[in-house]
Amino acid sequence: MMTKVKALLVEDIDAVRVTPGAYEFTVRHGEEDPCGMIFNCPCGCGREGYLPFKPEPSPSWLWDGNREAPTLRPSVLQIGGCRWHGFLTAGEWRSC
Ligand SMILES: [Zn+2]
Numbered sequence: 569m570m571t572k573v574k575a576l577l578v579e580d581i582d583a584v585r586v587t588p589g590a591y592e593f594t595v596r597h598g599e600e601d602p603c604g605m606i607f608n609c610p611c612g613c614g615r616e617g618y619l620p621f622k623p624e625p626s627p628s629w630l631w632d633g634n635r636e637a638p639t640l641r642p643s644v645l646q647i648g649g650c651r652w653h654g655f656l657t658a659g660e661w662r663s664c
Pocket residue numbers: 609610611612613614615646649650651652
């Protein structure tokens with residue numbers, strides 16, 4: 569069954585561990601553009617994941633540059649644990 573969870577941009581992911589789908593951008597010291605994002609698993613299992621953005625080494629994701637309602641490609645798969653698999657599209661996590 570497909571589920572949708574809103575992706576919520578937060579300043580400090582560690583402060584909202586219980587919020588499924590929340591995410592925080594990671595920025596390298598001295599840079600402005602994010603190099604990836606940390607997110608709480610949309611399924612609510614409490615697991616945290618990291619998605620590096622291209623051109624970071626593979627596996628990495630193409631981010632559309634939208635901070636409030638991001639889209640990433642390809643899909644996201646939690647390896648191990650809950651094995652959540654889905655897409656982040658326009659600020660919404662959609663399982664598949
Ligand atoms: Zn999960």
